[in-house]
Amino acid sequence: MIKTNKERLIKQSVQGKIHHPTSAPSPYRISHKGEPFVVPATGGITYNVRLGDAAFGWVGDHIEPGVSIKNDNAQENVALNTLACIGNEAKVVSGDAKGAKGFVTGMHGGIDHVLVYFKQEDLEKMAVDDKILIKAHGQGLSLPEVPEVMVMNIDPELFLKLGIEIRKNKIKIPVVAEVPPYLMGSGIGSSTSFNGDYDIMTADEAAVKSNGLDKLRFGDLVLLRDCDNTYGRGYLKGAVSIGVVIHSDCIKMGHGPGITTIMTCKESLIEGIISEKANIKNFLPIEE
Known part of the structure; x- marks a missing residue:
């Protein structure tokens, strides 16, 4: 068993809401070949792109699998994006899917989203602005046997x-x-x-x-x-x-x-x- 300091780590609540997809005034995205496209991108609930699916081949840009969440308060959103860790438990705390549980799958910079996996049947019950609580746990993890890492x-x-x-x-x-x-x-x-x-x-x-x-x-x-x-x-x-x-x-x-x-x-x-x-x-x- 690898030695860690996990017993000393803090587990703390952070929370966000399902974030509606956003767009600039012009809907076009310019490709690296100079071609204009109007395609889906970040945010919302992405129903048909899942953890384990191919990262290539989608008609979209920066597609985030599952659910994308954000906190309306800028400082609280920094804490959400910093303290949430991949694999942390997430729980829906409002709306028709209240009580559903999932897992954090990543943090996306720039748009500053936390990405969360939920079962398909739970996705179907969710809506934009539903609140999701995460049991943030992991920052500060260290390996005493290899402190350089x-x-x-x-x-x-x-x-x-x-x-x-x-x-x-x-x-x-x-x-x-x-x-x-x-x-x-x-x-x-x-x-x-x-x-x-x-x-x-x-x-x-x-x-x-x-x-x-x-x-x-x-x-x-x-x-x-x-x-x-x-x-x-x-x-x-x-x-x-x-x-x-x-x-x-x-x-x-x-x-x-x-x-x-x-x-x-x-x-x-x-x-x-x-x-x-x-x-x-x-x-x-x-x-x-």
Whole structure:
């Protein structure tokens, strides 16, 4: 069993409402090829895109699977996006679906949404503005055996189910694929990785396919090579980060599937073990 400080972590309520999709005055989104499109994007309840589905191929932009929530108060929304962790329990506390339970699947920067999985039958009962409470638990998680590695944005119980091993002061973790640093785009340069995400750029289709990224699914674990997410997001030779795919591919330049970081180190102390089963869906009590 991996040693952690999980017994000392705080579990605290944070809350948001299902956020209506938004749009600029012009509905057009311009692709990296200069083509104008009018397509669905972030927000609302996305009924037919689920955890475990392909992150590519949708007629949309930055599609968020399941339910997208936000808090109307700006400071409270920062707390919601920072304290909520992937795998945390979520519960509907108003509306026709009151009492339904789900799980956090990611945090999406820019739009500042927390994304939540619920059963299909519960989605059908939900409405925009329904309130969802999350038992936030996980920030501050640490690994005494490898203190150089920083853990963030993940529920401690989920973290311990991912098949991680520590050998000779190095962490080995199953991942679906490795991402080279030159493909990481929108969100790079952010001042923190304790909320939000950043994108794998997908305009170069050949580079995406050659790295095996065209088959990514929502919830997949990926390794980000030479990517430092300790105190912001940037390039650092030898650094390694692990993240979860949280939103879909995008049509805009510099964008693509979003990655919320769950682990990072400035040194090469994290090693990925390629496994097609490395998806958070396989470690959560998901009901279809």
